[in-house]
Structures are given as structure tokens and as C-alpha cells.
Amino acid sequence: MRKNKSESEGEAFMSKKEIGRRAFMKSSLAGVGSFFFLPPNGGELGLRAQTEKPDGKKIVRRVLGKTGIKLPPINMGVMNSDNPNLVRAALSGGMVMLDTAQTYQRGTNEAMIGEVLKGRPRDSFVLATKSRLPHDQKTGIYLSEATEEAYAKKIDTSLKNLGLDYVDIYYHHNVWAKESALYEPILNALMKAKKAGKTRFIGITTHRNEPEIIHAAAESKVYDVVLTTYNFKQKHYPEVRSAMTKAADAGLGIVVMKALGGRQLQEGSREPIDPKAALKWALQDPNTHTIIAGFTTFDQMNLDLSVMEDPVLTKPE
Numbered sequence: 001m002r003k004n005k006s007e008s009e010g011e012a013f014m015s016k017k018e019i020g021r022r023a024f025m026k027s028s029l030a031g032v033g034s035f036f037f038l039p040p041n042g043g044e045l046g047l048r049a050q051t052e053k054p055d056g057k058k059i060v061r062r063v064l065g066k067t068g069i070k071l072p073p074i075n076m077g078v079m080n081s082d083n084p085n086l087v088r089a090a091l092s093g094g095m096v097m098l099d100t101a102q103t104y105q106r107g108t109n110e111a112m113i114g115e116v117l118k119g120r121p122r123d124s125f126v127l128a129t130k131s132r133l134p135h136d137q138k139t140g141i142y143l144s145e146a147t148e149e150a151y152a153k154k155i156d157t158s159l160k161n162l163g164l165d166y167v168d169i170y171y172h173h174n175v176w177a178k179e180s181a182l183y184e185p186i187l188n189a190l191m192k193a194k195k196a197g198k199t200r201f202i203g204i205t206t207h208r209n210e211p212e213i214i215h216a217a218a219e220s221k222v223y224d225v226v227l228t229t230y231n232f233k234q235k236h237y238p239e240v241r242s243a244m245t246k247a248a249d250a251g252l253g254i255v256v257m258k259a260l261g262g263r264q265l266q267e268g269s270r271e272p273i274d275p276k277a278a279l280k281w282a283l284q285d286p287n288t289h290t291i292i293a294g295f296t297t298f299d300q301m302n303l304d305l306s307v308m309e310d311p312v313l314t315k316p317e
Contacts, residue, residue, distance in 0.1 A: 019301070042231045059094065059308050060212050062289045065253030067201050067224055069126060071096055073311050074304045077257060077292035078113060079104045087116045089298065093305045097126040099227075099255075099292045101173060102158050110161035118163065128227075128255075129158045130171030130205055140177035142186075151189035155198055169225050170199035176209040181216040191222065201225055207258075211236070214243035218250040225253040230288065233261030233273075241285060248287040256282050256291045268304065275300075277317035279307045 061070040075097035076090040082105050087098065100109045110129060117125065125222060131154040133146035155170060175181045181204060190202045203225035206213035210228045217223040226247050230240050244254050259282040260275050284289050293304045 039304055060311075063247060063253075064225065064255070064289045066251035067163050067169075067253050069097075069253070069292040071126065073125075074279065074291050074293050074308050076101065077294040078109055080296050082108070082112060083166075083296070084112055084116045086296070086298065086301065087113060090295075090301055091116075091120075091125060092094060093301065094308060095305075097128060097168075097290065097292070099128045099257075101129055101171075102131040102154060102161070108207050114161060114163040115222050122164075123307060125258050126168045127162065127164065128169035128171060128203065128225075129157070129162065129167055130173035130186075130203070130227075131158065132173040132175070135180065137243050140175065142180055142183050146183070146185060148185040148189045151186050152192065155189065155193045159198060160260070166198050166200065168200045169203045170201075171203040171205045171225070171227060172223075173205050175204055175213050178212050178216045181206075181213050182220060187220070187222050201253075201254075203227060203253075211239040211243040214240070214247050218243075218247040218252060225291070227255040227257055229258040229277060230256045230260050230282055230285075231261035241287075244285070244287045254287050254289045256288045257294075259291045274317060275303060276307055277313065279304065280313035280317060282312055283307070283311045 059072055061072055065071055072094055072291065075095045076087065077099045078087060078100065079099070081087065090098055091098075098113055100113050102110060104110070105112070113127070117127070131151070133150055133154070134143045135141060137144065158167065158170070159165065170190060172181070172190065190199070192201055193199050201224035202222060204213065204217050204223050205227040207229050210230070214226050214228060219228050226244075228240065228244065230237065230244065234240060248254055260278045261273060279291060279293070282291055293300075295301045295304055
């Protein structure tokens, strides 16, 4: 697990490493160009971005299913970071999508991201957030107080925290029971929010029992995006892969999380798993439209940015 750094540590790191970081950015990635989005409920989302680097290499962007959003292979999952300078650096480095949630960092993460985004053109970034309602901790089934009205308030709270009129993706968060994936009060709230222009697209996230939830999302005809755990350490990754294929064939965008597999030690070895290789493994699947990486340091960010430049998994890796 990547350990968090305080904002003050991040600022100190930037002072010490700023020249090296800027040199890395200049040599590895061209700046992001202009993005042209249709209104919140528009059709395919167009994107014009500078993808060619000074050395002629290009960052290949992938389309997030029927949303039409074009994203670099790696984007930022902000769940473990409380450092706004790190978020700014990620955006400057070429990442486009920020992924947060109402509960991250004890409820302060959305507001922190909102501060970072102040003054930035709304069409220069993609914002995804998420929430869920009270549920049985063992079964994942929603409790009686999980109402449509309660979820609608969650959506409005996220927008207020972020200081945005709308988000690009609002996720139904951390679902592992099929019954909950298809829970009508939440689906109704999400569909109404989409119709009202509060979210452009509807998503669902799953950390366990992923295949069943992904299949349910594809069959629901409501969800536009799936955010799922997917890594080479999963014993059932072939089943996850199969479900991802079905969802992608149905037009859903596929976002992968936990691609490092928790950075577990390799069996019989004290050496940690190579994070580059782990990220590239997930990116070899054509149905991995992008990965959200939960980096918390500038070194980790630079490593993730380097995978954007060269996502091909080599034999040594």
C-alpha cells in the first residue's frame, strides 16, 4: 500500500525536486491541449489534445466506452492523497481524470479537489466521484433508510463540496451484491441526476464479487461506466476479465483500480512487485480503458506518468 504524505512534506519535496520534476515532465510528456466537451447530456464527447512529444512519441488515449471520453492510460485516484500540489502536478503532467468520493480523507477529499479545480476551464478535466447508502456490512444489501431522496442528497452534497455544477461520472459506490447493483431507489436517483445535468454519466464500483456486479451493470441498461478491481494477483482474474469483455462489448467504459494488487510480496521472495509491470499487465487488456492510480508521492506519480508513455509489457518485466 502506498503510504500517504502530508501536504507540508509534498511542498518540501517540490522545493527539493522541482528542477528534476520539471525536466522529467519536459522530456517525458507534452502538455495537455484543449478539451472540447459537449454539454452534460450531450452525445459523444470530442477531445483534441496534444499527444505528440518532442521526441515524436505519442501517448495513445483510450475511449471510455459509449461515453466517448478519451483518456490517457493512467489517471489519478485521489483517495489516499491530501496534498493539493500533487493533484496539480498530476494534471500538469498529462493526467485528465480525477477520481474521488464523498467519504475519502474523512469527508474532506472532494473539497480539497474543488479548491484545486477553481479557475480551471471545466472542459480541461474529467471528474468522477461516488457515494453509497446504509447497508448490511455482511451481505451488502441496502437497509430501509437507503431511499431515493437520501441518495439524491448525497449527489447534491458532492456537487457542493466540489464547487461544480456537474460531475462527469457519479458512481454507485462499493457494491458487491447484485441486488444492490440493481437497487431501484439509487438507480432512480442517478437517472434523475443525469437527466437534470448533475452528472454526465452513471457508474458503479466494485471491490469484490466483481464478475457478478459487472454482469449486472451491463444488463441493467442504466450504467455507463464500471470501476473494478483488476490485477494479476487476483485468483479469479480470468472471470473478471471475461465480465469486463462483456461489459465493454455492451458499450460500458471500464476503469481499473487496485492494479498493483496491493503490492504484495511475490511468493517466496522479499522483493516487492514491480509497479510498472503490474500497471502494464492490466493495460495489456484492451478492455482496460484507463487505470486510476492511487499515488501519494511525486516519485510514484512520475513512475505512473512514465507508464503513460510506454505501456507495453516487456518480457523482463
